[in-house]
Amino acid sequence: MEAFRQEIIIGAVVGYMIFCVLTGLWAMRRTHNSSDFFIAGRGLGPIVVSLALFSSTLSGFGFVGGPGLVYSIGVSSFWMVVISSCGYALGFYLVAKRIRMIAELRDCISLPDIVAARYGSEAVRFMIAITIVLGVMGYLATQILAMAVVMQAILSGTEAFANVGLVTCVVISSAVLIFYCVTGGIIASVYTDVVQGSIMIVAGTLILFTAMNVFDGGIQEATSIILADDYETVMPYGAAGIMASLGWFFVFGLGLAGQPHLITKMMMNKNIRDNRSILPMSLFGYVMAALLWISIGIVMRAAVIDGVVDPLALPDDAASVFLSVFTNPLLAGIVFAGLFAAIMSTSDAFLNIGTAAIIHDIPKAIRGKSIENELFWARVVTVLLAIVAASFALYSHFRDATLVALLGAFGWGTFAASIFPVVAVGLNWKEATVAGAVTAIGTALTINFGSQLAGITFPYGVSGQLVAFVSSMVLFIGVSLVTKKPVLDNDIKLMMDI
């Protein structure tokens, strides 16, 4: 079997991609209007929503960057993972019920629709839509690039495709992504998420058991090796220190409720009462899949320190080297399919919310109405958005990484700082005002983008994202308290009483 390792891996990945294309074709017949395209007509069951929610949370970063971070800085990066239980809980306590109610009450199909209904303000809608578009470009570009790099690594291991270029890999991977997103919209997206999520759970569980058997003494032997080399790396705050760790605790804990690609999925369930089962199922799926993140990183760091494996060229190679050295080909095939699943499930979510912002929200904020024939334009813009993001990815790779790095600053932390106060707090506090919302979003964007542009760093590993998030929270509540109490529409007021 070892002789056919590459063929097995390629077979698993190709099989998965064919499944995505077929799902797109099937979903196309169920997509009749823009509501179907963007929020699946609010008709999804709890299992589908749970798997879609957690698989969109764990992007390619969780399969590549996550193990790389543990390899590089140790336990510090655990904080992004272990805080998930708090993060999911807050997301459901603050957002799930209310966003679902407003969506039905006002026929909302996007997050900017929700904030426009809540605040009665097109300015807030516009700012959230712009934040989403900027974030989507950065996220999508990095996801597409990651997908292409992994595909190139897999294909170049075979004789037939030894010289395959990165551009070809970008074209192939983007084509599959575009096909099922354009044909089936969010319906294709969430049903592929179901399989993607299932693959990720299986991959995470199997990898944990494999990692536990790399050293005779299991994970404890691995952590002992790391501790003997540098104890801080395997202590609770890791190599990056206490404030970097707590920064991730804050941004990932509270910030999950501010991620547009995740909370939009909370609008899609058929029944509000399904939330009670969606929360534990999503968390369970995330925890099982994230076992891969922690176990690969720890074992690879110990293996390199112990001389079992040569030092890695890049920390992000941790997962691929682990798979080639320590796993059998079948498991490697499953995990590589899981990696593509993780990247695609996040990418399709971003394509969907980015398209909604461009064809639905920005025109509505500027002209007071969305464009005619939304479904047609949704499909056109989905293609264009993916092509622009893929071009950004290639430009970044071959010419200048600054652009994508800058857009990358509009990632999780910027969404968290901009959107959490306005949506998660604002949906539960009637006195929140438009001025508070605009100030919070403006502050979050300015600090995140400004610190990235100016190259500002804070002492003790304090991140710009943490500073932005704390500032936007304080200003959102503070400005709302000192400005005139808003007059809410009656239906929104009654909904917020429920």
Next chain:
Amino acid sequence: MRSKLIYIIFAVAVLMAAILLAICLAETVPDAGGRAHAEIPGLQVGGDGAARLQYIGPLAFIFQCLLLIQIALLSLLGVAERYRTSELLAYMGGTLAITLFIAWKMFSGHSAFLDTGETGYFMGFPTATAWQTYGTWLGAIPLILIYSFGFNKFFYTKEDEEKFNALLAEKANKLSEAKNPDRAT
């Protein structure tokens, strides 16, 4: 409670901002955010743990505790005011106590290791790290249980469902009247 709750959340957020500022202004130590491994490229090390906590250790721990308090307060904000009963407050208080206890075991366990250089292990990790890894993960599980098992009691009761259905019916009536103005009475 609602009118006071947002003020408490605001106060905690301001306190966190102040502590963050104090940490940024505190005397710095070399490699507080880690440094490159001397022999293996791509790896970072933490170095002298005691030195890294010398000026900011207690402040950072207070920041962590305030964050846990804020999570509990925000969770409470997500519950309608009339359902913030003493029973719910007891559950939330208990959850907060558990998470604070875990944070203390983590911080004090780390400090004890820095003093003695000795540690036990639990399920693969040094004891303090096990509190962080398993404790933080599991510490919020009561929040999940409160939501799942208490959904019909604290989050969306039958009465709430009826109110929401009434809102939807009102919306449907308005739409119908707008489409057929003659039928409006």
